[in-house]
Amino acid sequence: MTYRITIKPSNNTFEAQPDDTVLEAALREGLVLAYSCRNGACGTCKGKVLEGAVDYGVYQAETLPDSEKANGYALFCQAKALSDLVIECREISAVKDIQVRTLPCRVHNMQKLAADVMRIQLKLPANERLQFLAGLGLCSALRVLSRTPGLMRCLPLERWEVRAATLAVPAVVLVAWGLATAPAVHEAIGGTTWGTAFWVAAALGVAALTAVTRWMTAAPPDYLKPLVSSPMGAVPTSLFGSLARGFDVLLLLCAPLLLASPANGAFISLVLSGVVLTYLLNRP
Numbered sequence: 322m323t324y325r326i327t328i329k330p331s332n333n334t335f336e337a338q339p340d341d342t343v344l345e346a347a348l349r350e351g352l353v354l355a356y357s358c359r360n361g362a363c364g365t366c367k368g369k370v371l372e373g374a375v376d377y378g379v380y381q382a383e384t385l386p387d388s389e390k391a392n393g394y395a396l397f398c399q400a401k402a403l404s405d406l407v408i409e410c411r412e413i414s415a416v417k418d419i420q421v422r423t424l425p426c427r428v429h430n431m432q433k434l435a436a437d438v439m440r441i442q443l444k445l446p447a448n449e450r451l452q453f454l455a456g457l458g459l460c461s462a463l464r465v466l467s468r469t470p471g472l473m474r475c476l477p478l479e480r481w482e483v484r485a486a487t488l489a490v491p492a493v494v495l496v497a498w499g500l501a502t503a504p505a506v507h508e509a510i511g512g513t514t515w516g517t518a519f520w521v522a523a524a525l526g527v528a529a530l531t532a533v534t535r536w537m538t539a540a541p542p543d544y545l546k547p548l549v550s551s552p553m554g555a556v557p558t559s560l561f562g563s564l565a566r567g568f569d570v571l572l573l574l575c576a577p578l579l580l581a582s583p584a585n586g587a588f589i590s591l592v593l594s595g596v597v598l599t600y601l602l603n604r605p
């Protein structure tokens with residue numbers, strides 16, 4: 322027996338066997354639903370069952386509370402169809418033309434880049450081509466490099482140069498965002514010149530960049546330190562402080578804008594941002 326599943330709003334349809342999760346069946350037919358952990362923990366694959374019934378499978382209760390289940394939500398990496406379904410979920414259409422395949426590869430070259438890092442080059446059969454869609458979150462490169470010293474050592478650059486390079490694009494985006502707020506800043510301050518409004522807006526953009534850098538370059542939680550029991554499991558104490566990480570810097574850099582005159586506040590905020598950014602780019 323097979324079930325027919327229709328995805329809204331795209332109206333794409335696919336068939337699922339009773340043993341398939343909705344996600345497995347969709348992937349097999351080349352439809353990529355958003356997913357990450359595939360074990361009912363992250364909630365990335367969460368979507369709504371508009372028509373039909375599902376077996377919800379095994380998942381973490383916090384990821385799919387009963388209240389959401391009652392409203393028709395399910396985790397499609399776990400849910401199995403019990404009838405034909407109409408579901409609403411996020412599809413990743415950018416990869417729809419890329420087929421998921423297992424390819425035989427030969428190890429072409431191995432090069433030791435550092436004591437704990439090996440670069441491995443694989444060679445595909447001559448007539449095969451690897452199709453992929455590269456993509457990283459805006460500041461993921463900074464986070465990955467800050468948390469992986471072995472990777473950082475592979476690059477023939479100083480620590481601050483590597484971090485500055487990963488920040489180039491986020492810096493342009495955040496400063497542009499800051500400048501886009503200039504009309505609102507001009508109206509909110511009232512009685513100030515457009516030049517000053519642009520300085521304040523630029524200072525806001527740079528403050529946001531500095532706060533993001535603070536967050537992304539922070540050390541990962543230390544699981545060797547004492548752990549606190551919580552409904553989510555054991556949580557390292559250092560993780561609690563991470564809730565404020567980034568906001569602390571934002572508060573520091575926005576304080577001059579709130580307390581001093583707009584022109585002086587923008588100047589002080591930009592200078593402070595420069596000092597904090599310099600420290601963050603060089604920190605171990």
Ligand code: FES
Pocket residue numbers: 355356357358359360361362363364365366367384396397398399
């Ligand atoms: S992919 Fe993480 S919960 Fe489904």
